Amino acid sequence: xxxxxxxxxxxxxxxxxERPHALVSLTFFAERYESAKSSISEDLTILKRTFQMRGTxxxxxxxxxxxxxxxxxxxxxxxxQTFIDEMTDLVADKSRVLPGGYIYLSDILGQPExxxxxxxxxxxxxxxxxxxxxxxVATKGIPIAQSVATYLNVPFVIVRNDSKITEGSTVSVNxxxxxxxxxxxxxxxxxxxxxxxxxxxxxxxxxxxxxxxGMKTLIEExxxxxxxxxxxxxxxxxxxxxxxxxxxxLRVTNVNDNEKAIKVVPGNYLETVFGxxx
Amino acid sequence: xxxxxxxxxxxxxxxxxERPHALVSLTFFAERYESAKSSISEDLTILKRTFQMRGTxxxxxxxxxxxxxxxxxxxxxxxxQTFIDEMTDLVADKSRVLPGGYIYLSDILGQPExxxxxxxxxxxxxxxxxxxxxxxVATKGIPIAQSVATYLNVPFVIVRNDSKITEGSTVSVNxxxxxxxxxxxxxxxxxxxxxxxxxxxxxxxxxxxxxxxGMKTLIEExxxxxxxxxxxxxxxxxxxxxxxxxxxxLRVTNVNDNEKAIKVVPGNYLETVFGxxx
Numbered sequence: 001x002x003x004x005x006x007x008x009x010x011x012x013x014x015x016x017x018e019r020p021h022a023l024v025s026l027t028f029f030a031e032r033y034e035s036a037k038s039s040i041s042e043d044l045t046i047l048k049r050t051f052q053m054r055g056t057x058x059x060x061x062x063x064x065x066x067x068x069x070x071x072x073x074x075x076x077x078x079x080x081q082t083f084i085d086e087m088t089d090l091v092a093d094k095s096r097v098l099p100g101g102y103i104y105l106s107d108i109l110g111q112p113e114x115x116x117x118x119x120x121x122x123x124x125x126x127x128x129x130x131x132x133x134x135x136x137v138a139t140k141g142i143p144i145a146q147s148v149a150t151y152l153n154v155p156f157v158i159v160r161n162d163s164k165i166t167e168g169s170t171v172s173v174n175x176x177x178x179x180x181x182x183x184x185x186x187x188x189x190x191x192x193x194x195x196x197x198x199x200x201x202x203x204x205x206x207x208x209x210x211x212x213x214g215m216k217t218l219i220e221e222x223x224x225x226x227x228x229x230x231x232x233x234x235x236x237x238x239x240x241x242x243x244x245x246x247x248x249x250l251r252v253t254n255v256n257d258n259e260k261a262i263k264v265v266p267g268n269y270l271e272t273v274f275g276x277x278x
Numbered sequence: 279x280x281x282x283x284x285x286x287x288x289x290x291x292x293x294x295x296e297r298p299h300a301l302v303s304l305t306f307f308a309e310r311y312e313s314a315k316s317s318i319s320e321d322l323t324i325l326k327r328t329f330q331m332r333g334t335x336x337x338x339x340x341x342x343x344x345x346x347x348x349x350x351x352x353x354x355x356x357x358x359q360t361f362i363d364e365m366t367d368l369v370a371d372k373s374r375v376l377p378g379g380y381i382y383l384s385d386i387l388g389q390p391e392x393x394x395x396x397x398x399x400x401x402x403x404x405x406x407x408x409x410x411x412x413x414x415v416a417t418k419g420i421p422i423a424q425s426v427a428t429y430l431n432v433p434f435v436i437v438r439n440d441s442k443i444t445e446g447s448t449v450s451v452n453x454x455x456x457x458x459x460x461x462x463x464x465x466x467x468x469x470x471x472x473x474x475x476x477x478x479x480x481x482x483x484x485x486x487x488x489x490x491x492g493m494k495t496l497i498e499e500x501x502x503x504x505x506x507x508x509x510x511x512x513x514x515x516x517x518x519x520x521x522x523x524x525x526x527x528l529r530v531t532n533v534n535d536n537e538k539a540i541k542v543v544p545g546n547y548l549e550t551v552f553g554x555x556x
Contacts, residue, residue, distance in 0.1 A: 005284065006283065006284070006287055006324050006328075007324065007327070007328045007331070009284055009287050009288050009291075010287050010288075010291045010324070010325055010328040010329075011328055011332050011334075013287075013288045013291040013292055014291055014295060014332075014334055017292060017295060018394065019391075046284050046285065046288065047288055049285070050284075050285045050288040050289055051288075053285070054289050054292075056289075056292055098443060098444065098446050099443065100443055102443050102444045103444070104444065104445070104446050104467070104469065105444070106435075106436070106444070106445060106467055106469075106470065107433070107469060107470070110427075110433045110434050110435055110436070110470075111433050112424070112427050112428040112431060112432075112433070112434075113297075113431070115424070115428075116296065116428070138416060138417045139416040139417060139420070139436060139438065139442075140436075140444070142417070142420045142421065142424075143420065143424050146390070146393065146420075146421050146424055146425075147424075149388075149390050150390040150393075150394070153390060153391070154390075155385070155388045155389050155390070156388050156390075157384075157388055158384070158388070158417060160417065162440070164417075165376060165377065165378055165380050166376065166380050166381070166382065166383070166384070166418070166483075167382070167384060168376050168382050189382075189384055191382065191384075191385060192384065192385070192388075205444075
């Protein structure tokens with residue numbers, strides 16, 4: 001039975017949103033809805049316009065009978081700015097300050113609606129780059145990696161500090177923890193990454209940059225390529241930071257454990273992604 | 279400017295899919311699209327019918343001017359069965375067998391499209407129950423918890439085996455690892471769970487059930503309530519399993535490290551959720 005336009009639009013929206021960056025053919029939709037390809041083409045034009053108008057993303061349409069559509073989610077500058085401002089306020093809460101100048105973020109990074117936006121924000125930065133895998137280190141980077149990977153529709157891989165039998169053979173590297181200056185070890189399952197893979201590193205929090213530097217070394221060990229580094233929050237750090245080319249959504253400029261004071265400002269994300277005049 | 283029906287349907291679909299279980303008011307949509315509530319009501323009827331027809335979920339509509347809509351995602355039995363069968367084939371791969379009878383699952387649990395379906399499948403089981411938080415243990419349970427939490431639209435909390443300064447004050451419990459019979463310790467940040475919270479436990483793999491038993495003890499320590507336990511895969515276990523009331527998507531019935539043999543069958547999920555005649 002032929003499906004009406006209204007029903008097609010609803011189901012196509014869901015179908016495309018669930019498969020970012022994947023090319024879905026006109027033929028597939030035409031068969032799914034028992035409708036003419038010309039009708040599907042018209043549907044896609046409406047979808048494209050609506051996605052653009054609402055800041056949902058780009059619907060790339062490939063014309064012709066062999067064509068189709070590819071949904072590329074993004075966030076517009078204004079919405080990203082609003083979100084980063086909200087996060088700035090949420091993190092800048094005295095009760096989050098922990099001994100040693102650490103900050104409690106687990107509640108924030110356990111909320112699906114926040115993680116969805118964090119993923120969308122970070123994925124927007126790498127919209128036009130070929131990413132094969134998102135990499136993070138256990139534990140708190142995982143939800144961010146998963147959300148970014150969902151928007152980019154690529155796998156994510158988890159580097160671990162502890163050796164687990166369930167990972168099989170691993171490649172391990174030593175790294176210097178930038179903030180504590182201790183030598184640590186991190187490892188990644190051998191099967192996780194292919195040679196030549198383009199890797200995006202994400203993490204929740206960066207202080208000295210030692211952990212991220214360790215992941216960079218791991219990427220080299222796998223003969224893979226580092227495409228970029230984006231963290232949710234970077235901390236004020238007075239020592240010699242090991243990483244300089246990175247993007248942050250938030251920057252914690254001042255944490256005082258004794259006075260339980262904390263100051264948070266937007267990181268360099270908006271400037272990096274949307275240009276200087278922020 | 280008044281928004282046309284086709285554009286409303288596309289944007290409402292996206293808006294509702296991104297906010298499962300949340301009540302969105304008629305007034306909100308009427309203002310968003312500068313359209314009459316009666317038109318929005320008609321839109322919701324079309325959405326409801328399409329979501330039902332395509333097995334996307336239930337759109338609960340609350341009638342009247344003060345009413346609205348709530349999207350409750352689910353998976354139908356047939357689609358769940360197909361997915362579980364696919365996972366059964368994917369896991370039953372000799373190259374996954376690791377020393378000690380463990381199984382390599384990290385690649386599967388790092389694919390957003392698989393995690394999306396795992397989350398949808400597990401969330402369907404708890405559709406009609408009030409869940410306040412999804413709990414799991416680091417590391418490999420996290421992606422599953424995040425996906426289930428996204429479909430239920432509730433926070434997830436991560437229990438850890440290692441003590442991290444970034445968690446602040448924690449509550450810790452000792453537990454007996456069922457398979458190795460060693461005493462271990464797990465802990466959860468004090469701020470993670472409220473008293474009386476209804477908690478769903480999920481994990482990637484259950485062998486002796488010791489880890490899950492530890493989480494049960496933690497839930498008691500927080501004066502919270504355990505609502506259910508669902509794991510992606512349960513292993514063949516000949517000892518005295520510490521947990522008996524749980525649901526599994528897959529059951530690994532036989533793993534032989536020497537011969538690199540593995541046998542996987544569907545777990546009790548389909549029977550538990552959709553009734554006996556599977």
